[in-house]
Amino acid sequence: MSQFTWFTGRGPALLEAQLDRRIGLAEPAALDHRPLHEQRLVVLDLETSGLDTRRDQLLSIGAVVIEGGAIDLGQQFECTLQRRDHKVGPSVLIHGLAPSDIAAGIEPAEALLDFMAFLGDSPLLAFHAGFDQRMLARALKQSLGYRLRHEFFDVAELAPLLCPQAKIPHGGLDDWTGYFGLQAQQRHHASADALVTAELALILFSKARRQQLDSLLALQQRLAGWRRRQRAHSLHRQH
Amino acid sequence: MSKSDAYTQAGKTAVLQNIHGTVEFLQKYPPFNQMDMAHLAYLVENCQLRFYSAGETIIKPADGPVDYFYIVKQGHVHGERPHSAKRGTETTFEITSGECFPLAALIGDRATRTEHLAAEDTFCLLLSKQAFVKLFALSNPFRDFALRGVSSLLDQVNQQVQMRAVESLGAQYSLDTRLGELAMRQPISCPPTTPLRQAVQLMHEQHVGSIVIVDPAHKPLGIFTLRDLRRVIADGNSLDQPIDSLMTPEPFYLPPEASAFEAAIAMTERHIAHICLVDHERLCGVVSERDLFSLQRVDLVHLARTIRHAGTVATLAALRSDIQQLVERMLAHGASSTQITHIITLFNDHTVCRVIELTIEDLGDPGVPFTWLCFGSEGRREQTLHTDQDNGILFEASDAVSAADMRRRLLPLAAEINQRLALCGFTLCKGNIMAGNPELCLSRHEWTRRFNSFIDEATPENLLRSSIYFDLRVVWGDPHGCDLVRQGLLKQVAGNSLFQRMMAENALRQRPPVGRFRDFVVARKGVEKDTLDLKVQGLTPFVDGARLLALAHGIEACNTLERLRELIAKGVIEALDGAAYEEAYHFIQQTRMQQHQLQAQQDRPYSNRIDPDSLNQLDRRILREAFRQAQRLQSSLALRYQL
Numbered sequence: 001m002s003q004f005t006w007f008t009g010r011g012p013a014l015l016e017a018q019l020d021r022r023i024g025l026a027e028p029a030a031l032d033h034r035p036l037h038e039q040r041l042v043v044l045d046l047e048t049s050g051l052d053t054r055r056d057q058l059l060s061i062g063a064v065v066i067e068g069g070a071i072d073l074g075q076q077f078e079c080t081l082q083r084r085d086h087k088v089g090p091s092v093l094i095h096g097l098a099p100s101d102i103a104a105g106i107e108p109a110e111a112l113l114d115f116m117a118f119l120g121d122s123p124l125l126a127f128h129a130g131f132d133q134r135m136l137a138r139a140l141k142q143s144l145g146y147r148l149r150h151e152f153f154d155v156a157e158l159a160p161l162l163c164p165q166a167k168i169p170h171g172g173l174d175d176w177t178g179y180f181g182l183q184a185q186q187r188h189h190a191s192a193d194a195l196v197t198a199e200l201a202l203i204l205f206s207k208a209r210r211q212q213l214d215s216l217l218a219l220q221q222r223l224a225g226w227r228r229r230q231r232a233h234s235l236h237r238q239h
Numbered sequence: 240m241s242k243s244d245a246y247t248q249a250g251k252t253a254v255l256q257n258i259h260g261t262v263e264f265l266q267k268y269p270p271f272n273q274m275d276m277a278h279l280a281y282l283v284e285n286c287q288l289r290f291y292s293a294g295e296t297i298i299k300p301a302d303g304p305v306d307y308f309y310i311v312k313q314g315h316v317h318g319e320r321p322h323s324a325k326r327g328t329e330t331t332f333e334i335t336s337g338e339c340f341p342l343a344a345l346i347g348d349r350a351t352r353t354e355h356l357a358a359e360d361t362f363c364l365l366l367s368k369q370a371f372v373k374l375f376a377l378s379n380p381f382r383d384f385a386l387r388g389v390s391s392l393l394d395q396v397n398q399q400v401q402m403r404a405v406e407s408l409g410a411q412y413s414l415d416t417r418l419g420e421l422a423m424r425q426p427i428s429c430p431p432t433t434p435l436r437q438a439v440q441l442m443h444e445q446h447v448g449s450i451v452i453v454d455p456a457h458k459p460l461g462i463f464t465l466r467d468l469r470r471v472i473a474d475g476n477s478l479d480q481p482i483d484s485l486m487t488p489e490p491f492y493l494p495p496e497a498s499a500f501e502a503a504i505a506m507t508e509r510h511i512a513h514i515c516l517v518d519h520e521r522l523c524g525v526v527s528e529r530d531l532f533s534l535q536r537v538d539l540v541h542l543a544r545t546i547r548h549a550g551t552v553a554t555l556a557a558l559r560s561d562i563q564q565l566v567e568r569m570l571a572h573g574a575s576s577t578q579i580t581h582i583i584t585l586f587n588d589h590t591v592c593r594v595i596e597l598t599i600e601d602l603g604d605p606g607v608p609f610t611w612l613c614f615g616s617e618g619r620r621e622q623t624l625h626t627d628q629d630n631g632i633l634f635e636a637s638d639a640v641s642a643a644d645m646r647r648r649l650l651p652l653a654a655e656i657n658q659r660l661a662l663c664g665f666t667l668c669k670g671n672i673m674a675g676n677p678e679l680c681l682s683r684h685e686w687t688r689r690f691n692s693f694i695d696e697a698t699p700e701n702l703l704r705s706s707i708y709f710d711l712r713v714v715w716g717d718p719h720g721c722d723l724v725r726q727g728l729l730k731q732v733a734g735n736s737l738f739q740r741m742m743a744e745n746a747l748r749q750r751p752p753v754g755r756f757r758d759f760v761v762a763r764k765g766v767e768k769d770t771l772d773l774k775v776q777g778l779t780p781f782v783d784g785a786r787l788l789a790l791a792h793g794i795e796a797c798n799t800l801e802r803l804r805e806l807i808a809k810g811v812i813e814a815l816d817g818a819a820y821e822e823a824y825h826f827i828q829q830t831r832m833q834q835h836q837l838q839a840q841q842d843r844p845y846s847n848r849i850d851p852d853s854l855n856q857l858d859r860r861i862l863r864e865a866f867r868q869a870q871r872l873q874s875s876l877a878l879r880y881q882l
Contacts, residue, residue, distance in 0.1 A: 070287035070365065073261065180360070183264075183313065192260060199362065202290035210292075 012143055014109060021113045028150040029121040033215045036205045037069030041153075042119050043201060044126040045194035046135050049083075053134040057083055060105070061115050061136075062194040066125070069205075071198045077118045080105035081139075108143040116140070119150065123216060127173045127197045129154035151216070155197055155204065158219065161226045162207045176200055258283045261364070264312065268337030270384035278378040285370035288312065291357035298341065299354040305344045307365040311336050314361025318353040333358070333753075333867070338860070342385055345371065418502055418516055418526050419495030426515075426525045428453045431460055431483035438482045439468060449513040449525055452486050457521045461486030464513055492517040495524065500578055502526050507543040507585055546589040552597060552659045555590055559664040562586045563624055563839075570836050576828035577800065584620040587665075591630075592715045594659045602655060605648045609634045610716030611656075614672060618710035619782070619797045621828075623835060625845050628657060628665045629672045629707060631679035633686055633720050642682040649680050672707065683720045687727050694731050697741040706745065706783065709790060710797045725795055732790040739791050743880035746783035751869035752776045758863060759851045767848055773834070774847040777827040780869040781820060784876055788812070799824060812875075820872055823865035830854075830862060 014022070044063050050056035063077040082105035105111070126132040129152040137148040159176050160169055168175050173193065177183075182199050213219050261283045265271035271279060287307075291297050297316060298305060309316075316334040334340055334355075344351040345368065366374075374381050428451045429438050442450050442465070452461040463486045471485055492515040493502060502514050506528055516524035528541070542561055549555045562583070569579055595611055615629040616622050632653055636642035654675030661667045674680055681689065690708065693701040709728065713721045732738060752760040752771040761769045771777075785802040788794075794805045800821055807817040835845055851859055876882070 068287075070289040073258065073286045073288060073364075074284040076258075181313070195260075199288065199290070202288075202362075203292075203360065206290055206292045206295075 012109065012145055014144065018109055018113060018144075021117070022144055022146055025113075025116050025146070026121040028123070031123065031151060031215075031217045031220060033217050035214045036208065036216070039066075039216060040120075040122045041066040041125050041201070042122045043194050043198040044124050044129075044132050044136070045197060046126075046132050048135055051131075053131060053138065056135075057081075058108075058135050058139040059083065061111065062192070063115070063118065064194045064198045065122075066198055066201060069202075071195070071202065076195075077115060079111045079114060081108045081111045082106055083108075108139065112140055112143050112146075116144075116146070121150075123151040123153060125153045125155060125197070125201055127155045127176075127193075127200075129156070151220075153216070153219065153223075155200055157223060157226070158204050158208075159200065161223060162204050162211065162213075173197065173200075261286070261312075265310070265337070270380040271337075273380035274378050278374060278381065281377075282366060282370070282374055283364075286310075286364040286366050289363050289365055291361045291363065293357055293359045293361075295357045297355040297357060297361075297363065298351050300350050300352060303350050304348055305341055305351055306368050308339060308345055308368070308371040309341070309355075310339050310364040310366070312362040312364050314363075315358035316340065316361060316363075317356050317358045319356055320353050333863070335758075346385060416499045417495065418493060418497050418499060418514075419524065421499060421526055421530050426451055426522055428457070428459075428522060429482065430455075431486075432481045434479050435471065435476075435482050435485060436478040438463060439478070447525075448527055448529070450482075451490065451515055451522055451525060452482055453522055459490055459492060459515050459517060459522045461488045462490035462513060462515065463487070466512070490515050493526075494518060499526075499531055503531050504581065504585065506531070507582075507589075510544060510547065543586065543589055546586060546593055549593055549597075552594060552662055555593055555597075556663045558590075566624055567836055567839070570832060576825055576832050579832060580621050580623070580828070583622050583624060584617070587617065587622055587626070588714050590663055591660065591665075594663060595656055595715050598652060598656050598659055602652055605652050607634055607645045607648055608717065609649055610718065610720055611674065611714045612711050612721060613714050614711050615707045616710075617714075618712045619799060620712070621782075621799060623832060625835075626665060628660055628668045630657075630674045630714075631672070631681070632674045633716075633724070634680075634682055635720060636682035636684070642685060645682070646677060646680050650675060650677060653680055683724060686724045690724065690728050691731055694728075694735050694738045697738050702741055702745050705742070706786065710786065712797055729790060729793045729795070733793055739787065740880050740882070742783075742787045742790075743876050743882060746780065746787050746876055747873050747882060749775055749779045749783070751780055751866040751873070753863055753866040753870065758859075759866075761851065769852070770848040770850045772847050773827055773831040773849055777866060777869065778824065778831070780873055781824045781827075784872045785820075787876070816871070816875070819868050823868035826861055826865045830858065 042063050042065055044061070046058055046062075047060045048056050048058055058081060060080040061077065065072050065075045067075070106114070124133075133148070133152045140146040140148050155176075156171070156173075159171065160166070163179075166176075166179050168179060171179075173196070177196055177200065180200065180203055182196055208214065208219060213222055258280055262276070262279045265279060265283070271282075274282075291314075297309065311334055313336060318334070318340075340355060341351045341353070371385075375385055376382075427441055427445050427447050427449070429441060431452050431454070433452075438450050442448070449462055449464040451459050452463065453459055461483060463482055467485065467487065476485065490513075491505060491509060491511060493505065495516045495518055497516075505514060506512065512528040514526045515522055516526060542558070542565060545561075546555065546558055549558065566579055566583060569582065591611065591613075599605075610633045612618075612631045612633055613629060614631065615627075617626065617629055632649055634642075634645050634649065636645055653673075657667065657673045657675045667673065672679060690705075693705045693708070711721065711725070754760050759771060761771050781803075782799050785799045785806070788806050788811055789796065789802040792806065792809055792811050794802055794809070796802050796805055803812070803817045803821050803824075806812045807814050812820075830849065831847060834847075834849055838845055851862060854862060
């Protein structure tokens with residue numbers, strides 16, 4: 001394998017093998033009307049050094065897969081990224097990633113390539129997805145020169161849409177897991193959060209089916225209308 | 240470490256975080272709490288997590304052979320089976336967090352026979368059949384669990400109890416030990432013509448207390464023990480006589496497969512100290528009282544003998560505490576509730592017999608042959624240590640006048656026996672169901688007439704009476720009259736469907752304390768808050784149900800478990816149902832006795848009420864399942880008698 005590093009304009013320096021892998025990544029699939037239980041989805045949870053999507057760094061990626069209407073516990077992704085210039089900030093209290101964990105992590109370009117291979121062409125699901133989407137997109141841009149175009153669905157939006165009787169208009173992950181009586185095993189651990197988010201998604205999909213919203217496209221259309229009605233409210237990031 | 244290795248490692252430990260959470264969850268429940276970490280991790284890695292909303296079907300018979308092993312992670316699953324006769328369905332079981340299904344179908348490679356529904360929003364872990372098969376091969380606890388289902392849970396309880404006993408005693412102990420294993424050494428035997436002197440010499444050389452006299456094919460003809468030797472010498476017999484003129488002929492024997500418990504019972508019942516083991520008519524061993532004693536450390540045979548030969552009622556009363564201690568030790572040693580009720584019944588019977596004999600000696604023979612009867616739990620051989628008297632007398636009289644005359648002669652004796660029994664710990668019956676009551680000291684014809692009146696006029700009082708009196712048994716005296724009364728009674732009940740129906744209604748009055756969705760139904764307030772009654776709510780449904788079915792089908796046995804077994808033999812109830820009822824009854828009784836033992840240790844009054852939250856996870860689950868079996872028995876009665 002050639003160790004020659006390619007400088008691609010203003011983009012990051014990548015190894016030839018990494019470039020090959022980047023080129024080989026799947027194009028995101030377009031949303032369609034297939035029933036939810038036939039839809040592969042990747043549920044994502046990121047831990048970051050802070051809440052500023054322009055300055056803070058992506059520290060770890062946790063993801064689980066919903067496939068065939070079930071969470072496959074054998075198919076999980078979890079990776080801590082290596083950050084040389086990482087400083088311990090207040091967020092260490094939330095994500096619990098020690099500087100030693102981060103130093104022992106995977107080189108970011110490798111980690112992100114691994115994740116994108118795991119993701120494939122599937123749409124993504126996250127709680128407060130806008131934040132994860134921006135964080136992941138920036139990291140991919142910086143480390144791989146890759147433009148993220150995969151669809152994101154926000155569980156924080158789906159939950160009040162499909163379950164208005166809960167009367168939790170701006171709830172956090174803890175509010176919803178509490179409402180459905182879910183037991184999070186280790187909150188603020190990327191893959192544990194992803195798992196509990198995925199459990200939440202399974203409950204919501206079951207409700208969606210009963211409301212005749214049995215595809216991502218149908219959900220997307222309903223969400224658009226719901227967002228218009230919610231225009232008066234602002235959806236603040238609370239992550 | 241190379242880069243790719245480092246990646247694999249970091250990725251693995253990270254993913255393990257999640258798997259670990261699920262593993263920790265599983266480790267709270269059997270059989271997962273006994274499985275190797277590696278096997279558990281394999282299990283979780285091969286699981287899917289699936290959500291079922293309330294009311295959703297998880298698997299049903301029409302789905303065909305089962306593809307997954309399901310573990311409930313959160314929520315409640317109900318099993319619903321179509322009613323055998325009625326339309327609609329009945330809930331047959333309830334499964335909650337940490338429990339699994341459907342084992343029988345998965346192992347049998349067939350469809351489930353029961354529709355499994357999510358009773359509330361539920362998450363299940365699904366293990367693929369392929370991974371299930373692999374784990375089945377790899378993990379012993381998992382395989383045992385899968386093969387034996389709930390009964391392996393029961394075994395675990397027994398193992399726990401016995402392990403605790405072993406810990407406290409530092410010795411292996413079991414009344415279930417096969418006699419063949421116990422009788423290690425070759426039995427000492429001789430031909431019938433052997434002179435006594437030579438036989439005794441042999442016993443002396445071999446340090447044994449008995450010698451078995453055998454024919455050339457090694458079939459036992461008799462037994463001679465050191466106790467017999469004492470008698471022979473006292474009687475002045477010659478030591479040169481052939482032994483067959485001095486031996487006890489036709490000695491009692493058991494097969495080598497029989498248990499130590501059976502041997503102990505036989506010794507206690509027959510007042511013998513040695514039992515021959517015979518396999519295919521050949522002597523293969525001898526078990527002595529001492530062999531059992533060293534095994535059990537609980538000298539039941541000796542105690543029985545002491546009771547049977549007690550010289551005064553005061554001695555009998557003093558022996559009561561010995562019985563209590565023995566029962567406590569047996570419980571602590573892991574004896575089953577069936578074994579213990581059996582033992583208590585034996586000791587109680589010995590005590591009653593001895594009290595009767597001593598009272599006759601003291602007051603003089605009334606000159607009327609009589610039979611001492613007992614009723615209720617004593618009649619069913621299901622007594623625990625603290626028990627009321629429920630007894631009566633039966634005698635033969637040719638007409639009403641002579642019956643009245645005999646009664647007059649028997650009553651003072653009967654009343655004195657009642658009083659003396661009270662001294663020995665048999666509490667006087669509040670309802671005066673005692674032989675000293677003229678209404679319960681009756682001739683055979685009077686008993687039959689009395690029982691017939693219960694059946695013909697099924698008033699609530701008579702139904703209550705029949706639930707006590709119809710569990711009757713002879714403790715002392717000629718059993719023939721009682722047999723005739725029982726036969727008449729069975730005939731009468733068989734011919735009276737109205738009475739059967741009323742008894743069925745009666746048997747449905749005590750509802751087992753499990754709710755449809757909740758765990759247990761407990762008292763809401765008062766001193767009984769948060770508790771349920773193991774006897775009335777748990778055992779009574781089985782006792783009442785078994786009595787009704789036994790009486791209606793001409794079964795003479797009175798013991799609940801024996802009744803169930805005979806009902807199976809007669810095809811009245813299905814073998815699987817009967818076995819499940821038996822297991823359930825047994826477990827509730829065991830829980831009740833352990834509770835009594837605890838109360839005695841803590842100097843608290845005896846009570847049958849228990850707070851289910853005070854039990855461990857496993858016991859709670861089994862107790863709930865046991866109550867469900869009582870519910871099933873009741874619904875089958877409701878169906879049978881169309882209530």
